[in-house]
Amino acid sequence: MxxxxxxxxxxxxxxxxxxxxxxxxxxxxxxxxxxxxxxxxxxxxxxxxxxxxxxLGVEGRTRWREEGWWWPTVIAVLAVLLVLLLWWLLAQRGQRLDRVLVNSEDGAPARLNGRTLENVIEEEAQALDGVSHAHVRLTGRRTAPTARVRLLLEPHADPARTLGRLIRETLAHARDSAGLDRLPSKVRLREARHRARRTA
Structure with a gap:
């Protein structure tokens, strides 16, 4: 479907x-x-x-001038059309995978819940030193998923080191566990900002 x-x-x-x-x-x-x-x-x-x-020629512009409902209706229809097109555009962004087909090593592919795999990657990513929070979303095709990862880093974190460990350890482990040949990833790093606390 x-x-x-x-x-x-x-x-x-x-x-x-x-x-x-x-x-x-x-x-x-x-x-x-x-x-x-x-x-x-x-x-x-x-x-x-x-x-x-x-x-729109002169005749088209003046044809319904005496009808008070005409131009408000035209504007309302165009506004609704614009909203629908914007919604459709936003809906084209990567849709979350509900299932991932993994290699079960018996000749028949097995189905893995996409959210489960996302949770596993998130937990391992959050266990990395310097990571405050991780969010993972799987998009793409069931046989070739793509991981979109957002990491919130603590102020003391080394972004290059964290990214390297994420790729070499977390994502590689998820790829191998699911029996995937590749797991392309898009990673976004952001530093957590803590509010200064007043001391008496």
């Missing part, structure tokens, strides 16, 4: 991108008057034929 939704999502994104590309290209052709310069024609229904053409 998830794979089908991802495929539909990609098709819709592709069609939307293709439509916007065609529309933008057509407007650019008209705006630069390339039909006349390069001596070619556009379909009869295409509204942008030259630099003087506009998206």
């Amino acid at each position: 998830i794979l089908m939704l991802k495929a539909v999502n990609r098709v819709l994104l592709g069609l939307l991108g293709l439509g916007l590309f065609a529309l933008g290209g057509g407007v650019l052709l008209g705006g630069l008057d390339l039909q006349r310069r390069w001596d070619f024609g556009m379909p009869g229904w295409w509204p942008f034929r030259g630099p003087d053409d506009v998206v």
Whole structure:
């Protein structure tokens, strides 16, 4: 089901991108008057034929002027459309994996709960010296997950040393335990800021 939704999502994104590309290209052709310069024609229904053409002509702008509901409705619809597109854009960010297919060494792949693997990596990362808090999220494909790791470091921590241990120990252990060939990772380090305490 998830794979089908991802495929539909990609098709819709592709069609939307293709439509916007065609529309933008057509407007650019008209705006630069390339039909006349390069001596070619556009379909009869295409509204942008030259630099003087506009998206919404005088008739379109004044047609519903007497109707008080028209422009508020147009603005509301465009606002809702913008919110939906922004939500869709944010939803395209790496989605969390619910399952990871691991090598069970008997010829049949086993399914490992993605959250369980995230928790294991988080616990091992938080056990590293200088790490105050760790957050891990697995994204990508079930057979080829990617780990997104955020570490909150104590002020005394050595970022280079902590990152090296995270890669060599924590992530390598998770990769080997799950029987994965690779476990690409994106790591973000941030220093914890403690508030100064007043002393009497």
